[in-house]
Amino acid sequence: MPTRETNAPIAVPRGLAGVVVTDTRVGDVRGREGFYHYRQYSAVELARTRTFEDVWHLMFHGELPDAEGRAAFAAETAALRRLPADVEDVLPALARSSAPSGPLAGLRTALSMMGASAGLRPLYDIDPARRRAEALAACAAVPTLLTALHRLGQGLPPVPPREDLPYAANYLYMLTGAEPEPRQVRAIERYLISTVDHGFNASTFTARVIASTGADLAACLVGAIGALSGPLHGGAPSRALDTLDAIGTADRIDSWVRERVLAGERIMGFGHAVYRTEDPRSRMLREIAEEFGGPLVTLATQVEQRVEAILAELKPGRELHTNVEFYAGVVMELCGLPRAMFTPTFCAARVVGWSANILEQAEDPKIIRPAARYVGPPPPQPVPMP
Structure with missing residues (x-):
């Protein structure tokens, strides 16, 4: 049975998505469940x-x-x-x-x-x-x-x-x-x-x-x-809050969001590389924001509902919910942070x-040294004379 050459390149998804590179005892994210933990605790x-x-x-x-x-x-x-x-x-x-x-x-x-x-x-x-x-x-x-x-x-x-x-x-x-x-x-x-x-x-x-x-x-x-x-x-918490500022009032949500989505722009504070359900951090931060209440929180919850509905309509089949940045910005604003x-x-x-x-x-003496796939012009080519 043929064996793979030692250290031969292995094709993996872009961005190393889903690729396990080491073992860890620190914590983990279970994106499909909407759960993450530190050590053994939620x-x-x-x-x-x-x-x-x-x-x-x-x-x-x-x-x-x-x-x-x-x-x-x-x-x-x-x-x-x-x-x-x-x-x-x-x-x-x-x-x-x-x-x-x-x-x-x-x-x-x-x-x-x-x-x-x-x-x-x-x-x-x-x-x-x-x-x-x-x-x-x-x-x-x-x-x-x-x-x-x-x-x-x-x-x-x-x-x-x-x-x-x-x-x-x-x-x-x-x-x-x-x-x-x-x-x-x-x-x-x-x-x-x-x-x-x-x-x-x-x-x-x-x-x-x-x-x-x-x-x-x-x-x-x-x-x-x-x-x-x-x-x-x-770098997105303040950008997510900028979105709420740009929308301003509930009656502007649909038109503002549709225009951006149809133009191919990203709505900051929505979507996550790992979660395919609601981000558990966003859920908890929403609860904190609702404890404060007020116009900003009301607008934020309205925007969340409408953005998710519009994204589901315009991008069917994709699970796009608020991530941690969306309500993080709201909570920090409510607490007076610039x-x-x-x-x-x-x-x-x-x-x-x-x-x-x-x-x-630091406990592992093995250096992390991945490889890249070269896709440029085939070498070697003659070096042109000046």
């Missing part, structure tokens, strides 16, 4: 019942903490929120230079500087305890970096972190400089938990590819942020999931 149930620190502990240690463990972990991570002085000193200039693109662009450079300042060594060269310590420090610092970059970009001084506040409350405090309302804190905390991880999405896969080379933690996270910044990945901070807030949560995946990947 991510949505975790968002409804646990704190962000609990989920962070779960992602890093594989288990949920008890009350004593929660307090210890919260204290450990809160103590890591302050930035090194040399990084703080360059943030004003970094905020000015990255202002046109926003805090996420500045974060890439700031994390690189933090890595250099901390003397991060390649993951390949350090033990698991050191990797964990570096990942904790990076995850704790990202909210501080993001809020400082945003405020400096607005001509405002950064607000130092507070160790007495939980993660979500401290994030809102650093962003606004005011003590946040409990309802807003819990809404944002549930959003943050719901976006910690989501299978082998583009940014997580990017982080793991870089980690497979043995590079340092900052390099892995910077690469992941670059992937997240794309509008087809994490739109420039929608995707950065997504990043503040996802850095925990990236780090858990990086730590797992």
Whole structure:
């Protein structure tokens, strides 16, 4: 029986859709069921019942903490929120230079500087305890970096972190400089938990590819942020809200949507690469939005219903529902977050999931090295003379 040549190319679907590239204990997405989980727990149930620190502990240690463990972990991570002085000193200039693109662009450079300042060594060269310590420090610092970059970009001084506040409350405090309302804190905390991880999405896969080379933690996270910044990945929450602004009133929904769909344009906030049912994150965020109520929520639910009906009519056979970005934008708007901070807030949560995946990947010495199919002019051809 003939055997396939070792390392011979294997044809796979575009975008690696459905291709299993490794084993993981971090979590998974079951798109046809409309379900995803962190470790062995439903991510949505975790968002409804646990704190962000609990989920962070779960992602890093594989288990949920008890009350004593929660307090210890919260204290450990809160103590890591302050930035090194040399990084703080360059943030004003970094905020000015990255202002046109926003805090996420500045974060890439700031994390690189933090890595250099901390003397991060390649993951390949350090033990698991050191990797964990570096990942904790990076995850704790990202909210501080993001809020400082945003405020400096607005001509405002950064607000130092507070160790007495939980993660979500401290994030809102650093962003606004005011003590946040409990309802807003819990809404944002549930959003943050719901976006910690989501299978082998583009940014997580990017982080793991870089980690497979043995590079340092900052390099892995910077690469992941670059992937997240794309509008087809994490850059859509504010764009989905822009859609609601453009529609304006319920009587304009059908004409606005039909015009875009017939023109072949994408309706931001609808459709997902994995889910063929309603996105469970969208369902939970809709519930949060409805707790607030108001004209924006009413319009959002009307738009959701009509867009799904029109897409079903004009694109029969395709399951297109709201994804996480649609109601994420609504919830963040209701909680007073500026739109420039929608995707950065997504990043503040996802850095925990990236780090858990990086730590797992660092245990595997095999570099991720796929192949590509060449489709250009047949080689070799004569090199023309000048």
